[in-house]
Amino acid sequence: MNRHANRPPHEIRPVTLERGIAPHAQGSVLISFGNTKVICAATIEESVPRWMKEQNKTGGWITAEYSMLPYSTLTRKQRDSSRGRVDGRGTEIQRLIGRSLRAVVDLEKLGQRTLWVDCDVLQADGGTRTAAITGASVAVELAGQWLVQQGKIKELPLKNRVAAVSVGIVNDNVLVDLDYIEDSNASVDMNVVMTDKLEFVELQGSGEENVFNSAQLEQMIAAAKGGITRLLDIQRAALA
Numbered sequence: 300m301n302r303h304a305n306r307p308p309h310e311i312r313p314v315t316l317e318r319g320i321a322p323h324a325q326g327s328v329l330i331s332f333g334n335t336k337v338i339c340a341a342t343i344e345e346s347v348p349r350w351m352k353e354q355n356k357t358g359g360w361i362t363a364e365y366s367m368l369p370y371s372t373l374t375r376k377q378r379d380s381s382r383g384r385v386d387g388r389g390t391e392i393q394r395l396i397g398r399s400l401r402a403v404v405d406l407e408k409l410g411q412r413t414l415w416v417d418c419d420v421l422q423a424d425g426g427t428r429t430a431a432i433t434g435a436s437v438a439v440e441l442a443g444q445w446l447v448q449q450g451k452i453k454e455l456p457l458k459n460r461v462a463a464v465s466v467g468i469v470n471d472n473v474l475v476d477l478d479y480i481e482d483s484n485a486s487v488d489m490n491v492v493m494t495d496k497l498e499f500v501e502l503q504g505s506g507e508e509n510v511f512n513s514a515q516l517e518q519m520i521a522a523a524k525g526g527i528t529r530l531l532d533i534q535r536a537a538l539a
């Protein structure tokens with residue numbers, strides 16, 4: 300199977316990051332991984348959850364929400380609000396985004412406030428969670444810069460940046476940043492989240508229709524590192 304636009308197996312799709320897409324949020328971006336487009340917005344609330352106060356926890360909190368807009372998929376997806384609940388997949392993805400960000404945000408430096416990170420998929424073509432994490436890192440950094448500019452904190456509350464990419468095995472080939480067609484044909488599917496020190500935050504790998512061995516796992520990780528290195532360059536350029 301040839302990749303769309305003859306993309307080489309280890310190459311990510313064209314990635315763009317448009318800043319300031321949601322001006323009322325303290326930090327926001329529209330990130331595209333090819334046809335996958337996600338709005339990531341970081342909003343600051345000057346309070347922390349009640350459980351933190353009750354447990355006398357210092358510092359702040361960060362939480363993420365993820366949803367797919369009704370028209371982001373080929374067939375309309377009902378809004379979570381009209382269905383009355385977030386589906387299992389959405390819950391899993393928003394927790395992954397939250398964990399990825401908590402790995403790099405310094406909650407003490409954030410101070411007693413909550414950073415809400417909203418990721419809304421505008422167009423879905425595979426890899427929405429990896430695009431969301433990569434965009435959310437930039438949105439959070441922009442919100443951190445806003446806090447510094449406003450004199451609310453002294454230094455950026457970020458230890459590192461974080462980025463994520465999908466890798467998979469399709470017809471025995473390791474592919475990076477799978478689109479929907481590739482994802483649906485993958486025998487093994489993995490999402491890799493790393494910091495800008497190229498340390499792992501999370502690996503989500505599963506043999507969907509097949510099993511995989513250690514050598515294939517290593518190949519997938521090496522390919523993912525290449526993709527993440529590229530994403531980190533794009534983040535750096537967008538923040539320069």
Ligand code: UDP
Nearest residue numbers: 372373388423424425426427428429479482
């Ligand atoms: N998808 C969809 N509707 C859904 C869930 C997924 O159309 O309710 C499509 C969408 O293109 C998505 C892809 O399937 O990007 C792969 O979904 P997956 O659950 O693997 O998450 P993702 O790759 O987006 O992080």
